[in-house]
Amino acid sequence: MRFEEWMENVVKAFEIAGVVMLAVGSVVALVRAGTVLARGEHHVAYQTARQGIGRSVLLGLEVLIIADIVETITIDPTIESAVALGIIVLVRTFLSFSLEIELEGRLPWRRSPDPGQV
Numbered sequence: 001m002r003f004e005e006w007m008e009n010v011v012k013a014f015e016i017a018g019v020v021m022l023a024v025g026s027v028v029a030l031v032r033a034g035t036v037l038a039r040g041e042h043h044v045a046y047q048t049a050r051q052g053i054g055r056s057v058l059l060g061l062e063v064l065i066i067a068d069i070v071e072t073i074t075i076d077p078t079i080e081s082a083v084a085l086g087i088i089v090l091v092r093t094f095l096s097f098s099l100e101i102e103l104e105g106r107l108p109w110r111r112s113p114d115p116g117q118v
Helices: 003-038 042-075 079-104
Strands: none
Touching (some): 003 042
């Protein structure tokens, strides 16, 4: 097997992993929300689903970015693919940043420290 073929398989593996994280994480979040909903906590169920799905999207996007980076560096190292990668990373980073703010309700660098840490 040639190096490029091997790298294509690595990229496919990362893409599959990213999609699985999106799908499985969303299903888990919806099941958890359904459990909360069954207890009659409608508002909490919505928040549980929203946060769980949002976290799944964040994680899946990060893994898909890895796939794009590996593909650009190893399979198609041209200026056009590097520019496309840059645009994809910018869009996904903006989306991740927006989701983080939406889920946490504050900017990522304004997190309160853990009580156990000094």
